[in-house]
Amino acid sequence: MGYDANLPVDQAVPSPAPERLLMKGAEAIAEAAIRAGCKNFFGYPITPQNEIPEYMSARLPEVGGTFVQAESEVASINMLYGAGSAGVRCMTSSSSPGLSLMSEGFSYLIGSEVPTVVVNIMRGGPGLGNIAPSQGDYLQMTRGFGHGDQKAIVLAPASVQEAVDLMSLAFDLSEKYRNPVVVIGDGLIGQMMEPVTFAPTVQSTTEKPWATTGKPPTRKRNIINSLYLDAETLEKHVLHLFEKFGRMEAEEQRAELYLTDDQPEIVICAFGTTARIAKSAIKVLRAQGIRVGLFRLISAWPFPQQAFQTLVEPTSAFLSIEMSMGQLVQDIRTQVAGRKPVEFWGRTGGVVPTSEEMVAQVQKLHHKLVAQG
Amino acid sequence: MPNIKTVFERSEVLTSNQFHYCPGCTHGIAHRLIAEVVSEMGIQDRTIAVCPVGCSVLAYEYFDLDVVQAAHGRAPAVATGLRRSLPEDRYVFAYQGDGDLASIGMSEIIHAANRGEKITVIFLNNAIYGMTGGQMAPTTLPGMVTTTSPYGRDTLQCGHPVRMSEMLNTLVDPVFIARGALSQPKHVIKAKKLIRQAFELQHQGFTFVELLSTCPTGWGLTPTDSMHWLEHNMVPFFPLQVFREPGHAPEAANHYTPDLKVHG
Numbered sequence: 001m002g003y004d005a006n007l008p009v010d011q012a013v014p015s016p017a018p019e020r021l022l023m024k025g026a027e028a029i030a031e032a033a034i035r036a037g038c039k040n041f042f043g044y045p046i047t048p049q050n051e052i053p054e055y056m057s058a059r060l061p062e063v064g065g066t067f068v069q070a071e072s073e074v075a076s077i078n079m080l081y082g083a084g085s086a087g088v089r090c091m092t093s094s095s096s097p098g099l100s101l102m103s104e105g106f107s108y109l110i111g112s113e114v115p116t117v118v119v120n121i122m123r124g125g126p127g128l129g130n131i132a133p134s135q136g137d138y139l140q141m142t143r144g145f146g147h148g149d150q151k152a153i154v155l156a157p158a159s160v161q162e163a164v165d166l167m168s169l170a171f172d173l174s175e176k177y178r179n180p181v182v183v184i185g186d187g188l189i190g191q192m193m194e195p196v197t198f199a200p201t202v203q204s205t206t207e208k209p210w211a212t213t214g215k216p217p218t219r220k221r222n223i224i225n226s227l228y229l230d231a232e233t234l235e236k237h238v239l240h241l242f243e244k245f246g247r248m249e250a251e252e253q254r255a256e257l258y259l260t261d262d263q264p265e266i267v268i269c270a271f272g273t274t275a276r277i278a279k280s281a282i283k284v285l286r287a288q289g290i291r292v293g294l295f296r297l298i299s300a301w302p303f304p305q306q307a308f309q310t311l312v313e314p315t316s317a318f319l320s321i322e323m324s325m326g327q328l329v330q331d332i333r334t335q336v337a338g339r340k341p342v343e344f345w346g347r348t349g350g351v352v353p354t355s356e357e358m359v360a361q362v363q364k365l366h367h368k369l370v371a372q373g
Numbered sequence: 374m375p376n377i378k379t380v381f382e383r384s385e386v387l388t389s390n391q392f393h394y395c396p397g398c399t400h401g402i403a404h405r406l407i408a409e410v411v412s413e414m415g416i417q418d419r420t421i422a423v424c425p426v427g428c429s430v431l432a433y434e435y436f437d438l439d440v441v442q443a444a445h446g447r448a449p450a451v452a453t454g455l456r457r458s459l460p461e462d463r464y465v466f467a468y469q470g471d472g473d474l475a476s477i478g479m480s481e482i483i484h485a486a487n488r489g490e491k492i493t494v495i496f497l498n499n500a501i502y503g504m505t506g507g508q509m510a511p512t513t514l515p516g517m518v519t520t521t522s523p524y525g526r527d528t529l530q531c532g533h534p535v536r537m538s539e540m541l542n543t544l545v546d547p548v549f550i551a552r553g554a555l556s557q558p559k560h561v562i563k564a565k566k567l568i569r570q571a572f573e574l575q576h577q578g579f580t581f582v583e584l585l586s587t588c589p590t591g592w593g594l595t596p597t598d599s600m601h602w603l604e605h606n607m608v609p610f611f612p613l614q615v616f617r618e619p620g621h622a623p624e625a626a627n628h629y630t631p632d633l634k635v636h637g
């Protein structure tokens with residue numbers, strides 16, 4: 001597929017890319033969004049995700065899109081609300097404190113059913129924290145991070161290629177459910193250089209009869225709104241949203257099971273960067289004869305419980321490994337419901353756990369299990 | 374019945390929903406003026422409204438247009454998102470009150486104006502928070518009693534009222550900024566002209582019309598006394614004026630293009 005100078009700008013296809021490119025995670029996320037048909041990007045500078053807006057500011061004009069540097073994350077998310085209402089594919093990216101600022105607007109996106117994609121490259125917290133990799137927003141993101149009864153799909157890539165694939169899925173899912181989708185990563189995923197393959201550029205084919213594009217005489221006006229003053233009416237609206245959330249929970253669970261088929265003694269539960277490091281630890285531990293496997297969440301919400309439940313019976317114990325102080329482990333405990341031991345180990349403050357540390361933690365838990373018989 | 378003709382009717386850009394505004398409130402006038410302008414310009418099918426939080430939170434019930442309901446203060450950002458996504462022939466306007474625009478949404482309005490977003494913002498300034506029960510607004514007059522300034526606005530504690538039109542007029546990129554009032558027929562006629570000018574200039578850049586308005590309920594006055602009060606108290610501090618027109622940018626708005634070299 002080549003560049004066709006005869007096409008109007010907004011239909012121009014991006015210049016051909018080699019099948020396989022070596023790209024930095026953040027830039028690959030941005031390029032993947034454009035190839036998924038993202039037309040508008042609104043964002044505010046915050047480390048460690050600045051490569052995404054920088055890339056977008058150079059690349060979007062080439063494909064007839066628009067980059068707007070917003071005055072704040074509050075403005076970004078509300079610009080997104082406007083652009084999403086107009087029915088175009090659009091996104092923002094930010095990092096933890098920026099997401100806190102976006103939480104009001106995020107709730108409006110859900111309440112008004114506006115599809116869009118939000119990327120959170122998480123950093124150390126609380127407060128100003130630091131810019132080092134973190135998974136400390138797991139609970140904030142997976143509980144729907146705005147006010148009110150609301151939920152959103154959260155995707156957690158563990159490699160640059162997976163980030164690319166999940167960006168395009170994120171746009172599709174946001175339109176399928178008319179609900180924002182969040183993609184979470186951390187500074188490591190953003191900075192890492194890896195070879196990636198892009199799927200061909202697509203344009204959204206979803207019909208959007210609800211979009212506010214100007215009311216022709218042939219139809220009723222479209223209203224994008226989350227205000228329902230009457231309690232019974234709002235309840236009905238929320239129940240409608242929960243019918244969608246229920247479908248998401250049933251249909252959008254995604255997980256990877258790694259070396260979990262042989263009645264593992266220990267299954268590590270992790271996502272993103274920690275899951276990736278855990279795989280190296282598992283290779284070492286397996287060589288030592290410890291049957292250890294990995295349960296990796298790809299959808300942080302909905303929690304991939306169908307896959308997880310198959311592990312509870314055959315596994316002796318679970319170890320949640322996080323770059324946070326025990327957030328994912330809360331979901332693991334809920335899922336295990338007391339049937340097996342569930343332990344937590346993590347580093348925080350932006351410290352990335354090493355594979356050696358993970359090996360030591362698993363060995364410790366293994367000794368404990370052996371001692372208990 | 375032969376010689377009877379319609380001399381006044383509801384604009385077809387307004388729905389038949391009954392306004393929820395208090396009797397004598399000027400929101401209704403402002404809605405009608407906007408609807409008439411949209412109708413007369415023949416752009417109903419190309420106009421998208423952005424409604425605020427405040428007394429006009431339900432404005433989406435009244436305009437027979439595609440409408441987006443914005444979060445408190447964020448209408449200019451939402452309008453930006455729409456503007457940057459829709460075909461160029463569309464008209465996007467935001468309707469905001471003084472709490473929405475001049476307090477919680479101060480950042481969004483200034484930056485939308487400064488980017489020169491091709492939108493129109495209609496700013497209803499009635500010097501008070503109407504919907505939440507008459508609290509002090511950034512535009513509340515010195516000494517004015519509200520439910521959160523029971524001793525009158527103390528300028529030593531709260532500063533003076535914010536003059537939005539004047540403030541926006543310090544920026545380079547807006548193409549039209551004007552202040553009108555809705556307090557008597559001649560002002561209403563003028564206000565409609567300002568709204569029309571703003572819409573006509575919208576595709577050139579950021580356009581802004583401030584309308585001094587009444588809140589009889591919040592002010593504790595009758596509708597007629599409110600009109601007099603507005604003219605006597607608000608107009609002297611918020612002069613009725615066209616601040617910016619294309620080609621008539623004030624000194625402060627002169628374009629500056631540096632050559633970006635180290636030495637001249």
Ligand code: SF4
Pocket residue numbers: 393394395397398399400428499503504587588589590591
């Ligand atoms: S409270 Fe004031 S501004 Fe609000 S509708 Fe009543 S009179 Fe109008």
